[in-house]
Amino acid sequence: MDSSIVEKIVKEIEGYTPKHDHEHVGRVTAVGDGVVAIDGLSKAVMSEVIVFEEGKSKKLEDSMHQTSALLGLILNLEEDGVRASILGDTSRVAEGMTVKSTGKILMVPSGEELLGRVVNALGEPVDGKGPFKKPVMMPVERQASGVIDRKHVSVPLQTGIKAIDAMIPIGRGQRELIIGDRSTGKTTIAIDTIINQKNDPADKRPICIYVAVGQKESKTARIMQQLRDAGALEYTIIVDASASAPATLQYLAPFTGAAIGEYFMDQGKDVLVIYDDLSKQAVAYRQLSLLLRRPPGREAYPGDIFYLHSRLLERACRLSEEKGGGSLTALPIIETLEGDISAYIPTNVISITDGQIFLMADLFNKGVRPAIDVGLSVSRVGGDAQTKAMKSVAGTLKLELAQFRELEAFMQFAQDLDKATADRIASGQRMVEVLKQKNGAPLPFEKQVAILYAATHAFFADVAITKVIEVEKQFTEYLDGQHSKTLAEIKKTGLVSEDLKKELNRAMEEFKLAHTELFAMK
Amino acid sequence: MDPKKSVHAVHKILETEGRTELMPRIARAFERLAAREHSRNTVTLTVAHKRDEAQSRQEAAEALKELGADAHTLETYVDDSLIGGWRLEGREHLVDESYKKHLLAIYTAATL
Numbered sequence: 001m002d003s004s005i006v007e008k009i010v011k012e013i014e015g016y017t018p019k020h021d022h023e024h025v026g027r028v029t030a031v032g033d034g035v036v037a038i039d040g041l042s043k044a045v046m047s048e049v050i051v052f053e054e055g056k057s058k059k060l061e062d063s064m065h066q067t068s069a070l071l072g073l074i075l076n077l078e079e080d081g082v083r084a085s086i087l088g089d090t091s092r093v094a095e096g097m098t099v100k101s102t103g104k105i106l107m108v109p110s111g112e113e114l115l116g117r118v119v120n121a122l123g124e125p126v127d128g129k130g131p132f133k134k135p136v137m138m139p140v141e142r143q144a145s146g147v148i149d150r151k152h153v154s155v156p157l158q159t160g161i162k163a164i165d166a167m168i169p170i171g172r173g174q175r176e177l178i179i180g181d182r183s184t185g186k187t188t189i190a191i192d193t194i195i196n197q198k199n200d201p202a203d204k205r206p207i208c209i210y211v212a213v214g215q216k217e218s219k220t221a222r223i224m225q226q227l228r229d230a231g232a233l234e235y236t237i238i239v240d241a242s243a244s245a246p247a248t249l250q251y252l253a254p255f256t257g258a259a260i261g262e263y264f265m266d267q268g269k270d271v272l273v274i275y276d277d278l279s280k281q282a283v284a285y286r287q288l289s290l291l292l293r294r295p296p297g298r299e300a301y302p303g304d305i306f307y308l309h310s311r312l313l314e315r316a317c318r319l320s321e322e323k324g325g326g327s328l329t330a331l332p333i334i335e336t337l338e339g340d341i342s343a344y345i346p347t348n349v350i351s352i353t354d355g356q357i358f359l360m361a362d363l364f365n366k367g368v369r370p371a372i373d374v375g376l377s378v379s380r381v382g383g384d385a386q387t388k389a390m391k392s393v394a395g396t397l398k399l400e401l402a403q404f405r406e407l408e409a410f411m412q413f414a415q416d417l418d419k420a421t422a423d424r425i426a427s428g429q430r431m432v433e434v435l436k437q438k439n440g441a442p443l444p445f446e447k448q449v450a451i452l453y454a455a456t457h458a459f460f461a462d463v464a465i466t467k468v469i470e471v472e473k474q475f476t477e478y479l480d481g482q483h484s485k486t487l488a489e490i491k492k493t494g495l496v497s498e499d500l501k502k503e504l505n506r507a508m509e510e511f512k513l514a515h516t517e518l519f520a521m522k
Numbered sequence: 523m524d525p526k527k528s529v530h531a532v533h534k535i536l537e538t539e540g541r542t543e544l545m546p547r548i549a550r551a552f553e554r555l556a557a558r559e560h561s562r563n564t565v566t567l568t569v570a571h572k573r574d575e576a577q578s579r580q581e582a583a584e585a586l587k588e589l590g591a592d593a594h595t596l597e598t599y600v601d602d603s604l605i606g607g608w609r610l611e612g613r614e615h616l617v618d619e620s621y622k623k624h625l626l627a628i629y630t631a632a633t634l
Contacts, residue, residue: 012632022588023616027561039558040614059603060622064629080558098616 024101026081028052031093034246035291036072038099039081047105047141048074050084053098071122072099073106073248076292083292085248087122108256109135110263115207118224118238121249121256126240138259140252144314151320153354156385157206157272157329160196160442161189163372163435166394166452167401168357171385172206172270173318173327177349179334179341180359185370186333188439189357190274191223193331195230196442197272206270206329208236211257213250214280217242226440243280247291250284251308258315261328268324273316277333278309282345299344309345310352341376355379369436374401387445387494393452397431404428430460433468443476446490450479450504453496459508462519471518475511483507565591565612570604570620578608585610585617 026040041050052070055063070092076083086093108123109132118127125131153171170176178186194208210227212220220240227233237260241253254275261271275281282305289302297303309332316330334349339361341350350356355378364371407425411417417425434455437443443451451472454460463471479487486503490496496504512519536542565586569578575598586593591613601609606621 009628009632012628021617022585023618025611025614025616029558040562042614055622055626057601057603060605060625063622063626098611100616 024103025053026050026099026101028093028095028097028099029081031086031090031095033291034086034090034248035288036084036086036093036099037081038084041074041082041099041101044074044077044082044101045103045105046074046077049087049102049104049106050074051100051102052086052093053100054092056098073252075288076294085288085292086246087248090246106140106252107137108140108259110138110260111136114237114260115235116233116237118220118240119256119260121239121241121245121253123256123260136263138263140255140259141311142259142262142315144311145317145319145323149317149320149323151318151325152384153318153381154384155270155318155327156382156387156390156445157193157270158196158199158445159189159193160199160444160448161192161370161437162443162448162452163370163374163437164189164357165386165445165448166390166435167374167398168355168372168377168379169382169386169390170329170331170379171318171382172329173316174355174379174381174385175313175316175330175332175353176379176382177332177334177353177356178359179336179346179350179356180371181336181339181361184359184361184364185439186335186359187219187223187276189359189370190276190331190333191226192439192442193272194227194236194274195232195440196444197235198230198232199442199444204270205235206272206327207261207264208232209239209257209261209271209273210236211239211241211253211273211275213241213253213275213277214243214284215240215276217244230440247284247287251281251288254278254281254312258312258328258330262315265319265326265328266324268319268326270326271328273328273330275312275330275332277335278312278349279333279335279345282308301344305345306348306352309349313349313352354381367436368432369439374398375405387449389449389490389494389496390445390452392496393449393456397452397456400424401428401431404431427458427461429465430463430468431455433465434460434472436469444491446487447476447479449490449496450487450507451476453501453504454508457505457508459512464520467518471515474515474518475508478511478514479507482510563613564597565589565595565610566597566599568599568601568604568609568611568620570600570602570606570608572600574606574608581619582608582610582617589613589615 024043026038028036029039030037050072052072054066054070071087072084073087074082074084113132117125117129120126153173155172157170157172159165159170178189180186194210197205197208220242224238227236239253239257241249257273261273264271282301285308286301290296294302313330313332316328318327319325332349334346336346358373358376359371360373404425407421411425434451454475460468460471483503486500489500536544567578567582569575589612604620604622607619609620610617
């Protein structure tokens with residue numbers, strides 16, 4: 001045997017002081033579906049972590065080979081005992097097993113070394129890159145910051161998506177819901193937002209946390225690859241509670257994401273957390289609650305389903321300067337059925353959040369992507385966070401688009417339209433084209449401003465609708481090459497001053513002259 | 523109240539309501555409650571070898587006192603996986619003074 005190992009063992013034995021502890025214990029009386037009934041543990045507290053004693057009657061060598069302690073989480077305090085969920089392999093728990101109280105509530109690791117990593121709902125690494133060396137432990141359940149500790153939302157969080165940054169702006173510390181049917185681009189918006197943070201300087205760039213709840217492992221793997229390819233994984237942490245994970249872990253995952261984010265927020269940093277999605281978390285919580293024999297309410301959800309989401313989303317905030325000035329922005333995702341936003345969980349989360357981005361299957365199928373319904377989407381606090389530059393170019397955009405949608409419906413019946421109406425429809429059609437955006441291609445803020453300035457100043461009026469996207473792309477490249485100083489100035493000042501307006505007008509004129517064939521309306 | 527009288531009274535009520543077939547189930551429920559109560563109040567001492575029992579009882583006397591249990595009611599078991607020492611369990615408490623526990627603690631500290 002290596003002498004250093006012997007020395008280490010001798011050192012451990014010499015320095016060992018046995019503990020004569022009285023441990024508080026209980027006994028498993030029933031196990032099933034990831035939930036255990038425990039007799040005893042009368043001093044246990046809610047959300048306390050318990051340890052199942054697996055080594056009893058096992059030989060020493062077998063106990064040594066045991067991987068990790070099997071934990072449980074107390075969720076019900078009852079007259080004769082407690083009910084807890086198993087945070088691991090249910091098959092390892094047997095009736096009569098001794099359960100030890102730890103006196104601690106659930107904590108998860110956080111810290112810089114989690115960046116670029118994938119963890120499960122307990123914060124354990126699942127990406128095969130080894131354990132964390134010195135993580136900071138954060139409580140999974142924590143009271144949200146109070147009124148005194150908060151500051152109003154005033155700093156923008158750029159998503160890189162023109163339609164959102166222009167019409168439904170999001171501020172740092174805001175809670176903006178992304179809602180829509182399946183396959184309407186909800187996750188895409190979230191991922192593009194993470195990727196777009198790369199455009200921010202490293203010191204101002206938010207730490208991003210993507211929480212996958214009840215998703216397919218293949219989807220999470222694809223997202224991880226997408227983020228890695230875009231160079232966004234280095235500032236992102238993925239919390240994965242896949243569809244195959246126990247309901248308890250799916251219920252806990254969003255809280256884990258919030259806990260990890262709070263560490264960075266407490267350090268004065270900005271954090272963006274995406275909960276994808278809270279509908280699946282609600283379903284997991286319903287399953288758990290029914291197994292815990294809590295009384296079912298509407299749609300069999302437990303009575304505290306609203307509190308489940310409100311206490312999670314309340315943890316999103318922007319802290320005051322005294323508290324370090326950090327922020328935690330939450331982008332929860334909710335999946336609707338047949339566009340029904342008046343269902344139980346969607347209405348709950350809509351009422352909790354500071355606005356919603358509503359994605360419509362019809363628009364998506366028409367090729368309008370992102371398929372944002374401008375009429376139903378709103379940002380209640382983001383307006384204050386919008387830069388002056390964006391406000392000046394996109395101020396009336398939402399109203400114009402809403403008017404266009406109304407006229408668009410009218411257009412299908414009317415044969416002859418007066419010139420003003422026809423012009424408005426033509427302008428609306430071009431605006432819709434301008435706001436279209438490919439996935440995985442978020443646009444820096446200054447380019448968005450330049451394009452929207454052009455669009456609101458009739459730049460695309462003479463362009464055929466089918467060519468708008470192409471012209472926009474070429475114009476962006478042209479600005480990048482010939483007017484990079486103008487773009488840099490917009491980015492630096494966050495304003496479109498009179499001088500910059502002249503510069504942009506000049507750029508538009510020059511581009512038109514150089515590309516007359518694109519402005520021939522054919 | 524006299525237990526016989528209590529059972530009789532319950533039986534009478536059930537008879538009046540036409541539910542006498544519930545009687546065996548009620549009896550089983552009482553059995554379960556009694557078993558649970560017994561297991562809650564029972565304190566067990568587990569030793570590695572039968573020969574260690576007397577010494578272990580002496581060593582565990584203090585802990586037993588803290589649990590408020592009587593030494594006469596102590597149930598003793600032998601579990602050779604403990605290697606040595608003893609383990610006292612009952613009334614929601616566990617005092618583990620087995621060699622196995624201490625060896626595992628050293629192993630964990632050395633291999634971390």
